[in-house]
Amino acid sequence: MGSNIKDLDPLSEIKALAEIITSSIADIETSLKDTGRTYPSPHIAHSRPESESGRNILEVQIAGAKIVAAASQLIATVRPPPLTMIANALQYHLSTAIRIAIVTHTVEILRDAGPKGKHVQEIAKPTNVDPTKLARVLRLLATNHIFVEVSPDVFANNRLSSVLDTGKNWEIIVNQPADQKYEGGIAFAALLEHFIDEGFKSSSALVETILPSEDGLSKTPYKTAFNRAFKTDSPFFDWVEHKEQKLRLTRFAAGFAGGSTVAASDTILDGFAWTSYPEGSIVVDVGGGVGSQSLAIAKAHPQLSLIVQDRAPVTLEGIKLWKQELPGHLESGRALFESHDFFDRQPPRKVSVFLLRMILHDWPTEDCVKILKHLRAAADNSTRLLIVDNIISYACHETQTKDICGALRLPPQKPLLPNLGQTSVLKYYADLNMMTLLDGQERTVLQLNELLERCSWKLIEVSYGDSFSVSQSKAIAVPM
Ligand SMILES: C[S@@+](CC[C@H](N)C(=O)[O-])C[C@H]1O[C@@H](n2cnc3c(N)ncnc32)[C@H](O)[C@@H]1O
Numbered sequence: 001m002g003s004n005i006k007d008l009d010p011l012s013e014i015k016a017l018a019e020i021i022t023s024s025i026a027d028i029e030t031s032l033k034d035t036g037r038t039y040p041s042p043h044i045a046h047s048r049p050e051s052e053s054g055r056n057i058l059e060v061q062i063a064g065a066k067i068v069a070a071a072s073q074l075i076a077t078v079r080p081p082p083l084t085m086i087a088n089a090l091q092y093h094l095s096t097a098i099r100i101a102i103v104t105h106t107v108e109i110l111r112d113a114g115p116k117g118k119h120v121q122e123i124a125k126p127t128n129v130d131p132t133k134l135a136r137v138l139r140l141l142a143t144n145h146i147f148v149e150v151s152p153d154v155f156a157n158n159r160l161s162s163v164l165d166t167g168k169n170w171e172i173i174v175n176q177p178a179d180q181k182y183e184g185g186i187a188f189a190a191l192l193e194h195f196i197d198e199g200f201k202s203s204s205a206l207v208e209t210i211l212p213s214e215d216g217l218s219k220t221p222y223k224t225a226f227n228r229a230f231k232t233d234s235p236f237f238d239w240v241e242h243k244e245q246k247l248r249l250t251r252f253a254a255g256f257a258g259g260s261t262v263a264a265s266d267t268i269l270d271g272f273a274w275t276s277y278p279e280g281s282i283v284v285d286v287g288g289g290v291g292s293q294s295l296a297i298a299k300a301h302p303q304l305s306l307i308v309q310d311r312a313p314v315t316l317e318g319i320k321l322w323k324q325e326l327p328g329h330l331e332s333g334r335a336l337f338e339s340h341d342f343f344d345r346q347p348p349r350k351v352s353v354f355l356l357r358m359i360l361h362d363w364p365t366e367d368c369v370k371i372l373k374h375l376r377a378a379a380d381n382s383t384r385l386l387i388v389d390n391i392i393s394y395a396c397h398e399t400q401t402k403d404i405c406g407a408l409r410l411p412p413q414k415p416l417l418p419n420l421g422q423t424s425v426l427k428y429y430a431d432l433n434m435m436t437l438l439d440g441q442e443r444t445v446l447q448l449n450e451l452l453e454r455c456s457w458k459l460i461e462v463s464y465g466d467s468f469s470v471s472q473s474k475a476i477a478v479p480m
Helices: 010-035 058-078 081-089 092-103 106-111 120-127 131-143 170-174 188-203 206-210 225-229 243-263 292-300 312-325 327-331 365-377 421-438 445-454
Strands: 148-151 154-156 282-286 305-310 335-339 353-357 384-389 457-463 473-479
Touching: 010 058, 058 421, 092 106, 092 131, 092 188, 106 120, 106 154, 106 170, 120 131, 120 154, 120 170, 131 148, 131 154, 188 225, 188 243, 188 421, 206 225, 206 421, 225 421, 282 292, 292 305, 292 312, 292 353, 305 312, 312 327, 312 335, 327 335, 353 365, 365 445, 365 457, 445 457, 445 473
Parallel strands: 282 305, 282 353, 305 335, 353 384
Antiparallel strands: 148 154, 384 473, 457 473
């Protein structure tokens, strides 16, 4: 497990893990007492972000990160190994069960019933699914702490299941076309549906895609596992815009626009010196989508001028959003949307900050080189490049990046994994999602450093974000 494993006999290792859990719980208790906040109950709906305020205290987060790392390591240590491997190999049923709960609108149907729940006959009726099969699906979820089986075949929501709630009335959802489910609602489940539909189906084709073709010489006809699974030559982002993929496009857009914010606790505003830029400094948000990040920057730092670049149809959506959210910035020219392909040269102008958020991970390294070289050509000595992505750590100690500010982290307590194992696992899932769908990749600091150097950018600072954060790591580079 941890690289320090040889120092501990097995029982001492188990005790050390248990001790990490006990002392972390004591830390949580102290922080809650000091701040007068309470810990969120696993039995109560996750309906408002404020209800997470106890868990969001920095010290509570750090303690929670240790508990997740230690508890999962403890399970991996004590359960008979073949059973752990079988349970790991069968995880796909859990993904499927989550999607079934979403498409049957189970969470919305159960919302009003509260803790007493509803019989599965009632839950199954609106979507006309077989109640006995739905009960088995929900029981697997309840066994994983998602929903509660209150009495045989009677299920109720709990905090985990309630994360899937759109907040909409189930009778409205059932009578709407499927692509309208997330309209006017919370779209977190849309993100999960994208993972479990396009992502999961593609993942099942990764084995055949990664292996060399049978003769060992000819190239595989499919570039990505996604291409193989969906029998298409189109890159994912083109395919999802095909007419017949309307439901998937709507769901994907909803999931990424609104859904991802439910999970993020730190933001674009943290970890970068936005206030150091004077009136009129230009920030170019490259591949900025509808400008949701730029919107947060503009609201917090009104002295900045924001230019959001993306593909033409996306910029039109962005203008609509900004007209609602911050019309004054568009009218005064303080913010503008620019249709621009990031594989083309940047328009000449003085840019203070180029922002690349969740862009580089979408692309293979050679394409990232093209994007970064165009930005470098448009930069002057004072330009900063801010990259926001998942920066992943090796699962072992690494010291080669010690000269980059923030890159090295203190090793966690023995015998935890250096990357805290399950605590940071979402970043590694994201990496495989990138591989599967796009031939993209999440990068380590070493890989990012090498990539930037090839494009004459120098990586000067890294911050990883909160313990549980995803897509919130930041890297700052300057021209070489
Ligand atoms: C994962 S989204 C990130 C959006 C935004 N940066 C954010 O963090 O919310 C990737 C974005 O890249 C845009 N994109 C893809 N190919 C592009 C290209 N060749 N030129 C400009 N933008 C592109 C997509 O339209 C999409 O908005």
